Amino acid sequence: MSPEEHVQCREEELTKLVSSFAVKEGTNPTSIHGLEFIRSAKPLEPVHTMHEPALCIVLQGRKVVSIIGKDFFYKKGDYLIVAVDLPVIGEILEASEMEPYLCLRLNFNMMQIAEVSKEYKQHSTNKDVSERGIFVDQTDEVMLDAIIRLVKLLDTPEDTEILAPLIIKEILYRIMQGKHGNTVKSLVAKGSKLSEVAAALDYLKKNFSQEIKIEALAKTVNLSLSALYHHFKQVTTMTPIQYQRALRLHEARRLIIGKDMRVADAAFQVGYDSPSYFNREYRKMFGKPPGKDRKENMHFYNV
Numbered sequence: 001m002s003p004e005e006h007v008q009c010r011e012e013e014l015t016k017l018v019s020s021f022a023v024k025e026g027t028n029p030t031s032i033h034g035l036e037f038i039r040s041a042k043p044l045e046p047v048h049t050m051h052e053p054a055l056c057i058v059l060q061g062r063k064v065v066s067i068i069g070k071d072f073f074y075k076k077g078d079y080l081i082v083a084v085d086l087p088v089i090g091e092i093l094e095a096s097e098m099e100p101y102l103c104l105r106l107n108f109n110m111m112q113i114a115e116v117s118k119e120y121k122q123h124s125t126n127k128d129v130s131e132r133g134i135f136v137d138q139t140d141e142v143m144l145d146a147i148i149r150l151v152k153l154l155d156t157p158e159d160t161e162i163l164a165p166l167i168i169k170e171i172l173y174r175i176m177q178g179k180h181g182n183t184v185k186s187l188v189a190k191g192s193k194l195s196e197v198a199a200a201l202d203y204l205k206k207n208f209s210q211e212i213k214i215e216a217l218a219k220t221v222n223l224s225l226s227a228l229y230h231h232f233k234q235v236t237t238m239t240p241i242q243y244q245r246a247l248r249l250h251e252a253r254r255l256i257i258g259k260d261m262r263v264a265d266a267a268f269q270v271g272y273d274s275p276s277y278f279n280r281e282y283r284k285m286f287g288k289p290p291g292k293d294r295k296e297n298m299h300f301y302n303v
Helices: 003-021 110-119 141-155 157-177 181-186 193-206 214-220 225-236 240-258 263-269 275-286 290-296
Strands: 026-029 035-040 047-051 054-060 062-067 070-075 078-082 086-094 101-107 134-138
Touching: 003 054, 003 101, 003 141, 047 240, 054 070, 062 101, 070 078, 070 134, 086 240, 101 141, 110 157, 141 157, 157 181, 181 193, 193 214, 193 225, 193 240, 214 225, 214 240, 225 240, 240 263, 240 275, 240 290, 263 275, 263 290, 275 290
Parallel strands: none
Antiparallel strands: 026 035, 035 101, 047 086, 054 078, 054 101, 062 070, 062 086, 078 134
């Protein structure tokens, strides 16, 4: 059997496993922390979301994830890595009742990356370069093997507590061995430009509703102002202020749609003083005013 046939067999095995657990439309959580399966029997319209760090593997169908100025298409045989929190637009392009869209998603965090980097001595090779914090790569047999073992643990919950963290470490290690692995390694490499951008992202996440002085932010993460702008845009395609705006608007949307909060109250809570300015910004990002968005997308936060 050729290497390609081996990969195909493992993909088919993983698809059958995920199909048996992804029994409902939308997101299917599992008993393994961070592991979930997404199923859709039809193509879906674009969905705005603040995507947390994760590995996403498409097993059936096709999807595109878009970030300002860049589209990332992935299908069976591909995996997507979102290495840092990013505002994205996701759209399921191919799905049907006969062959529903199926995706495995494994969420991770910087602490897990740091542990793997330390234990397996996965050091960044170029600390002065920053790369896009999102990329697509191809799955291979060793990664598929590890993911299959992780999913199979769902049938033996007594083993999960001990074995799941070990297999997740192995999966992250495999990602670090891929052609874009240096991006993931650099997230936790002391003194790397990507780790300093990651620190800036974390600061903005924790303080998004406050007025941010960019000069102070640059100083906080040990970058010059020009270096912060350059590397921040390399990683996120946005300036720090654009990123903060996205954080504010996504949180406001969660409050308005998911918590049924009054628009003006949500605007004020995320840092806007002017409701009219907030409405303009909201429409610009999400394509419709807050009231209409709430009416049309209540299901998004109630699946």
